[in-house]
Amino acid sequence: MTKRPQRRGRRTGLALLGAAALTLTSASTGLALPGQGEATAENAAAATLEPGEISKSDNITYLANLPKPAVFEGEFGSDMAFQDDLAFVGNYNGFWVVDIADPADPEIITEVYCPGGQGDISVEGDLLFLAVDYARTDNTCESESSSTANPDAWEGVRVFDISDVRNPQYVAGVRTDCGSHTQTLVPSKNKKNIYVYVSSYSPSASNPNCQPPHDSISIIDVPVADPGAAAVVAKPNLFAEDGGGNPEGTGSRQTTGCHDITAYPNRNIAAGACMGDGIILDIKDPVNPKVVERVRDTENFAFWHSATFNQDATKVVFTDELGGGGAATCVDSVPDTKGANAIYDLDRRGNLSFQSYYKIPRTQSTTENCVAHNGSLIPVKGSDIMVQAWYQGGLSVHDFTDSANPEEFAHFERGPLEPAALGGAWSSYYYNGHIYSSDITEGLDVLRIDDPRTDPAAKVRMNTLNPQTQPRYVGNGN
Template sequence: MTSLTGHSTRRRRLGATAAAFGLLATLLAAGPAAAVPDPGEPPAKSGKASEQDRTAAGTAARSGKTPAVDEIVHSRNISHLANLPKGDLKSFNTDLAFQGRYAFAGNYDGFTVYDISRPKSPRIVSQVLCPGSQNDISVSGDLLFLSTDSSRSDDSCSSTAQPATEKSSWEGIKVFDISDKRNPRYVSSVETACGSHTHTLMPERKNVYVYVSSYFPDETFPDCKPPHDGISIVKVPRRAPEKASVVDFPVLFPDGGNPGPPENPSAMVPTTGCHDLTVFPKLRLAAGACMGDGILMDVSDPAAPRVVDRVQDNENFAFWHSATFSENGRKVVFTDELGGGAGATCNAEVGDKRGANGIYHITGRGDQRELVFKSYFKIPRHQADTENCVAHNGSLIPVRGRDIMVQAWYQGGVSVWEFTDSTRPREIGYFERGPLADPEAIGGSWSAYYYNGHIYSNDIQKGFDVLKIRDRRTAGAERVRLGELNAQTQPDYR
């Protein structure tokens, strides 16, 4: 799902500040946002990509130069169909989820519901102000889930920042009813240990199990003391979401997790929990990206996941961030969020093995399954030293017989790449903007996912982008249609 892990060591101070950025005094507990835009801020509007960015396609890449400030460039097989500015939610844009003709976009200030029935002209249906870092988002049926990973005065949407050292502070999962997309209704909340940095849905007919990932415990935090070597499992009854509750906290690392290489303790972040999990419900598998560890889990019993294998890469992985299965579930792509999303790590100095993806094959059966490393992949386009860039959130482009993924790289843009041959991955398309005008600003694509024929990207600063890829290698995906997509609950496309 999501992260600015570079800020997370101080997340209970900075996360709360970022969540409140741009908010005015009036906050709504539910319903469409009624916030007033900041003075001078243009109203949100949709529209096709400009002729300038279409004609710029590939120019910077062919010349080998960094694009100009805010210049849009892309490969010839990618079209930029639309951009929709953020509207009334002014803070960082985060993750995306999809259902029917709607996209749901997280923002540190709340979330936005978009109508994407006409991808060239998306429109805002509603916006809900509900501050909390980082408002990681997912949907299932009539329910929408938000992660709060910053200490708040209470669980309401009018809460204020409050130190995690205070026992009364709250952070965790919020649940909304989205049966009326124009008027989402806040129905319940569940406090979880160390909050909820991200969450992953394991949906069933009667209940939705929510795997909550969080980390960085501290002895001074009453509700987040070490050790914190597992995940919270929240059970949400579909017909009574107000009865949602924590049902377990399975310990995934009885030995305490990866402490980091003693000879170079600054090379990676030690394991104190998990950052993100991806489940493959059809195969009853889950892959966990847990700071210093990558894990494979059996989730045959959704309320009692079991670790069956665990891998580490102390040489090149600094922070195991997220995971994506191949279509047949025999491979896992893990991402390394070197620099926590705030660092400029897509340059020649860092190289092509750090801040990259690691491709692993799953071998064996049952509890004998193992993760076997094959290769790294990193975008081949070096970014400016002012651009935060690293491997981040993506999803499969479902093509039978091929392994193709679309992925966000912050200011590195959106990359489409193939790993059918796991030892020789390669980029086959891209879209990116040049550096932000403010060299100190954090920006770029937080999440980029393929959904029903188009690529949707949530840009931290620039808003909601719609892309189209036209390439013989991805053409087979055009026939695939889903009713719902949470990228961390991987569908069976077969």
């Protein structure tokens, strides 16, 4: 029997009114993964796809692939955001903008070379935000790599003006403690300010800009009328009342910051995936978020990576990035409870109640990095359906309307990379009738799903989608 995750007590009596990313490393992440690297007959038989061969369910139509621009070749493709008929695709060396007015014939319209690592990306109005998680000599796009031991090294968030999307202008760079692994937008109610929740982790005594303990996030205030004045206005400690979060030696990674936060501004809540902890935040006051619930799963979760609410905010799907994104965890020798999603019910007081795990049912080979990663809702009224990236496990569409019995009903994946390398779908999101997937090595994939369970979502139209700033979907009766 699977042991249910440990639940922490609520930290306040507040009622609620109503999260990108990974560090890519080799498979030797310090975690002992059963079967990793072993050429067992069991797993060899499961590797049925040839390199580059595509497997998909009948309800998925593969419309297009747009390779990465040459300037980004050799660097990892990362997260995405959307606005109008544009997809903004992050890369460790900057970002590129794609015209998706015709999803079957996407066209690159802008390439911005601005290296810094991670490239987690968000857009709001005329502004674009890009996360930098590698130490640089300064905050400019012309900067060079720097040692983290250099007190003058820079990491943080870059801000661009995209009012002329064919000619983005760099307007600000805000240094944040430990850089910015991911960032999440929380626009103010009056639209005059954009608050950026910056998640970072892994402090070091040798890094003067990332000193332990690091139990906080940074909050940047960006005045919409003067984005060049963007500055850090708060550094709330999210684990002050619990001795610094989950300690080492309990099965999960020690909590030394958050990996990702998904905000749901319409409901004044957010969910944080914080290494060894999953948390719920009250964000009614966006510069003073309050932790109202925390859960731990020391038996099955290695690294709390990201979170997704359902439309009614009655559920949260947390993901576990076992192996740091570089390990083959979708093999028969790794249990379905590890490297998976954990589905929790969420009540109006912010209490989380564990319901089940979900992991793709398609066994991968031992050369394919595969684990739960970034996804978003497919907006269907009365149902909870999610599309999600699984690296070389491809993308999965699963229904978690019944929290205790999630089920995949659509998928797309490629055969293993040859020679073996890190790759696959980093992010897979649903936007205005189509699925867009950012592949680490292969660029942008565009797909359509035709299924009675998801067809109603085609009626929902949006002007902007930052999946870590979860929208209140309008249309289709929502």
